Amino acid sequence: MSNILFVTSEVFPLIKTGGLADVAASLPRALMKLKHNVRILLPGYASVMKAAAGDVKKVAVLDVDGESVTLWRTFLPGTRVLVWLVDAPGFSEREGNPYCGPDGFDWPDNAQRFLLFAKVARLVALNQAGLDWPVDVVHCNDWQTGMVPALLAQDSVRPATVFTIHNLAYRGLFSWDTFASLGLPHDLWHMERLEFYGQFSFMKGGLVYADRITTVSPSYAQEIQTPEAGNGLDGLLRYRQSALSGILNGIDADEWNPGTDKHIAQMYTRRTLNHKLKNKMALQERNGLAVSEQPLLGFIGRLVDQKGIDLILDNLSQLLTEGCQCIILGSGMKDYEQQLLQLAQQYPQQLSVTIGYNESLAHQIEAGADIFLMPSAYEPCGLNQLYSLRYGTLPVVHAVGGLRDSVIDFAEPSQTDATGFMFYQYTAHGLYTAIQRALTVFQDKKIWRMLQNNGMGKDLSWHQSARKYEQLYSELLITSSPHPSS
Known part of the structure; x- marks a missing residue:
């Protein structure tokens, strides 16, 4: 001692x-x-x-x-x-x-x-x-x-x-x-x-x-x-x-636990994973998005170059027009903030942007989103991809630092241990390709549920x-x- x-x-x-x-x-x-x-x-x-x-x-x-x-x-x-x-x-x-x-x-x-x-x-x-x-x-x-x-x-x-x-x-x-x-x-x-x-x-x-x-x-x-x-x-x-x-x-497995989280609309576990949909619908409704089963992408973080927000912006309009929704929480460089707010005005039912930080909303995004975007240029460890795994929200990450160490890429249909999706070339196209792979798997509910269970079953505690x-x-x-x- x-x-x-x-x-x-x-x-x-x-x-x-x-x-x-x-x-x-x-x-x-x-x-x-x-x-x-x-x-x-x-x-x-x-x-x-x-x-x-x-x-x-x-x-x-x-x-x-x-x-x-x-x-x-x-x-x-x-x-x-x-x-x-x-x-x-x-x-x-x-x-x-x-x-x-x-x-x-x-x-x-x-x-x-x-x-x-x-x-x-x-x-x-x-x-x-x-x-x-x-x-x-x-x-x-x-x-x-x-x-x-x-x-x-x-x-x-x-x-x-x-x-x-x-x-x-x-x-x-x-x-x-x-x-x-x-x-x-x-x-x-x-x-x-x-x-x-x-x-x-x-x-x-x-x-x-x-x-x-x-x-x-x-x-x-x-x-x-x-x-x-x-x-x-x-x-x-x-x-x-x-x-x-x-x-x-x-991570603090007590603070970040969908089974006991008082910030979210409906608590859930691996056994009651169907309840996650209720959190998605509540998140959409509270943030002015169309309540639908469209794939919902989430991002929480500083709006700075390190976090890959430039890659997200390069792809966002296309993703929104292709039928995705996105909810973003963060603050940082004023230029990025303005670009996101302008896009939110252009796509009011598809994109929600909150500038600043809100602990309750962060929990709600982790519980309600289908896919979490973390395309960091570099990432010493990262915590949000760990929160996402815990909440059955599959992360799309750049293969660097702690993201590489904590997410297992779904590389082929026969893979049974994957927990998310990686891209290796730090480009807008690299991110887009990884999101498209995730969206394809999202249509196969059986495989998607397997990946969710893999992530939620990991011991992510300290x-x-x-x-x-x-x-x-x-x-x-x-x-x-x-x-x-x-």
């Missing part, structure tokens, strides 16, 4: 901008079921402090380089997972998105904010924050926490460190002037440390200094060691490949993945320094 400090910049339902929040909510719970002690360290953003108000307890006041920081204790809603909130003005006195302002640009002091967060994490990790909780493993996530392993590496006696890459495209890049203003040791400005082509990278802090590096699928762990997907860090990752592994994310993290922690603790006691 280990004491694990899970350091993250977001966790559902307190704060969420993407899949990291879902992982940060689910993995600690799965590890606690394996009898580990896990505590989450999270910035105390204004929205988080409001959400936790009335259920917080002040546990420490720290002086961090002359700045007063308050630590509050709360619990992840509906769980036994303890969360420490880092209450500093840069977080708690700022409304809105945790990383960028209302103009869409990054907050200009992100380096200062997340370095402060890392310094607090170091104090907690070294048991120097007055919490009386010795830490065995510090598990950091994405660039916002990358400086934690870098700071801890300066200490001769420290916990073991793990750094998980959720998306290598976001490297936490800042200028030399910003680096110089932070008061970090000058020797960190070096190509083998934090310097990155004339800038410095928080992400490199994790990649260079963490004892072990993980990412969120085996295929993505291989892809990021190539120039095509390495975002300039592939050489470093190849150098550290012996410390790098890929562990596929799981249990197996948590066991792999547990093994990784155990290997680290055999070789690491003892944790500090004071």
